[in-house]
Amino acid sequence: MSHGVRFFYGITKPTRHFQTFKKETRERGFIWRFIVLLAVSSIVWAVTAVLNVQFAGTLPEYSYLSEGNQTNVLLTEFITGGITGIIIPLIAIAVGAILYWPFFQEVGFKKLFVLHTYTYVVFLIAACLQLPFIAALHVPNDYSPFSLGVLADLITNQSFILSFLYSITIFLGWIWIVQFFALKNAAKRSNVYTVLSIVGLTLAALLVYAGFQAL
Amino acid sequence: MKAKWIVLTVTAVFIIAFISLNSYLLNEKIETEEELETLKVKQETFKEIVPAEGIVIPAQEENVYQNEKLGPIAEMNVQEGQQVTVGTELFRYENEEYEDRIEQLNAEIDRLEVEADQQEDLIGNYENQLDEVDYDMSATEEENQQNQSLEFELERKIEEAEYEKRLTELKIEQAKQQIDLIEEKDKELIVTSETAGIITEVNKNPGNNTDGAQEPVVHIVSSEHQIKGFISEYELELLEDGQPVEMMTSVIPSKRWKGAVSSISDFPVSKEEYASEDGKTYYSFVVDLENEDMQLKNGYHVSLDVAVKVNENAPVITSDALVIKGQEQFVLAKTKKGIEMRAVTIGQQKKELVEIVNGLKAGEKVVRNPSPELVELLKPEKQEKEKKKKITT
Known part of the structure; x- marks a missing residue:
């Protein structure tokens, strides 16, 4: 028995899609979809980097540069963003899988890697939806309008708290739902254990990430 | 549902x-x-400082020796520790011979004045006799001839007496001149101070010291001070007359004095004068004090900061506007055309401030904390222009 990897179906209909996502099943069609995902990720990151410079003022000097230099800057940002868009998902998915592995050992690293690829698709959708906000609001992608950080910014200046809350978006709930149904089928653990593990591990990872950003 | x-x-x-x-x-x-954080290039004076050690010395010293030709010293008018000004009488040579001579001359003048008065009277007598010579119409020719010869005789005597009187007056004048001359010489017997300061040594009967040299009668040190500094051979080349100096002493740590280099010695100092353990040769230089306030005492050790290079109103930026690429320094200058990367030559640093020796002017604007990616991307303006020139040629 095998599990056909379909990213969009998995994140939109997780209850049905992950019924075949079990420890004894094998994944079909993952590699090429993963490569396509990396390519899309690369483009999204590249466009985000360009929009950040062009509209959000992440490079304050940009508007004072000559036309030639502006083009050079955008090109550099596009290439750098594109490369980052390939490296970051590889690291993030692998780290996510490693993080979950001790808590869901029976699922195995490979399946957890696949699971986090679904998670990354949600993240990528969030990144795509944020693009028009970068251009319209002139704010860099670090300041997500889907996050709690914007409201927190009104009451605190603590960079750690802000970094943490800016990483908690409305898409996090979606990610948790996808992960829950996937692990419910794959791990056969109690619902409470699964929910607590997912929420706990995600928040712990985000806290560590916020700590690094605040340094 | x-x-x-x-x-x-x-x-x-x-x-x-x-x-x-x-x-x-x-x-x-x-x-x-805020979109772009810029900084206006300001001006600040920068000094390149060479530190040195020094010691407080009197600004002037005067040794007054006895002139044996003028004879023995009659009296001392000062004592050790006394404050003197320029012109204060220090001591006086004996002058009995001069006083006797003046007395003699005054007596001679008195005598000559009496002689002159007698000659005046004699001239008066002759003139009266001349007036009494009477020419009468009834007198005989013989009587008239006698009167005429008497008249000639009296006129001759008057001329002789007037000549004598003039000689006497000249002698009086001569005697008075001699008195003036002696009095002038007498003044030379009084020795006065040419230095304002304190008497440190008085010796009415000076002998010879161990080197065989004559000892001074009076030794005066000025109350104003100078600093004698010592500098190594490696820093000597940097030193010039007129360079400003700031100094302090651990005796009065709260105070700083200012001055300027007034002279530099070409000869190295002896080890007795300045002992150093670094094996370098040391030279002395003198610093004139600007704000002498009598707090410094002779012999105080002082630390000197000699400003060997002063760049007044040098353009300055904060270090966060400086971009360092290898061994070169750049700034992102904000001009009307936009931002350009410009090579600069930096000088000294004063905390956060960096002296710009070349490449920027006061009033220009530079970008603070420039983005690292932009710094990597941009090329210096001059290099770009040079490349374009090469292409066109």
Whole structure:
């Protein structure tokens, strides 16, 4: 028995899609979809980097540069963003899988890697939806309008708290739902254990990430 | 099914409201943020300092020796520790011979004045006799001849007496001149101070010291001070007359004095004068004090800061505007045309401030904390221009 990897179906209909996502099943069609995902990720990151410079003022000097230099800057940002868009998902998915592995050992690293690829698709959708906000609001992608950080910014200046809350978006709930149904089928653990593990591990990872950003 | 749609609708409304509120807040936030942080190039005076050690010395010293030709010293008018000014009488040579001579001359003048008076009277007598010579119409020719010869005789005597009187007056004048001359010489017997200061040594009967040299009668050190500094051979080349110096002494740590280099010795100092353990040769230089306030005492050790190079009103920027690439330094200058990367030559640093020796002028604007990626991307203006020139040629 095998599990056909379909990213969009998995994140939109997780209850049905992950019924075949079990420890004894094998994944079909993952590699090429993963490569396509990396390519899309690369483009999204590249466009985000360009929009950040062009509209959000992440490079304050940009508007004072000559036309030639502006083009050079955008090109550099596009290439750098594109490369980052390939490296970051590889690291993030692998780290996510490693993080979950001790808590869901029976699922195995490979399946957890696949699971986090679904998670990354949600993240990528969030990144795509944020693009028009970068251009319209002139704010860099670090300041997500889907996050709690914007409201927190009104009451605190603590960079750690802000970094943490800016990483908690409305898409996090979606990610948790996808992960829950996937692990419910794959791990056969109690619902409470699964929910607590997912929420706990995600928040712990985000806290560590916020700590690094605040340094 | 209906409940599911209600939940979905409420969730959707909540999400849209949440995103709308966040968007509004982000829009407000970004309006208050500054876009590009620039810095106006200011001016500041920078000094290249060479440290040195020194010692307080009197600004002037005077040794007054006895002139044996003028004889023995009659009296001392000063004592050790006494404060003197320029012109204060120090001591006087004996002058008995001069006084006797003046007395003699005064007596001679008195005698000559009496002689002159007698000659005046004699001239008066002759003139009266001349007036009494009477020419009468009834007198004989012989009588007239006698009167005429008497008249000639009296006129001759008057001329002789007037000549004698003139000689006497000349002698008086000569005697008075001699008195003036002696009095002038007498003044030379009084020795006065040419230095304002303190008497440190008085010796009425000076002998010879161990070197065989004559000892001074009076030794005066001025109350004003100078600093004698010592500098190594490696720093000597940097030293010039007129360079400003700041100094302090551990005796009065709260105070600093200012001055200027007034002379530099070409000859090395002896080890007795300045003992150093670094094996270098040391030279002395003198610093004139500007704000002498008598707090410094002779012999105090002082630390000197000699400003060997002074760049007044040098352009300065803060170090966060400086871009260092290898061994070269650049700034991102904001001009009317935009931002250009410009090579600069930096000088000294004063905390956060960096002296710009070349490449920037006061009043120009530079970017603070320039983005590292931009710094990597941009090329210095001069290099770009040079490349273009090469291509065209």
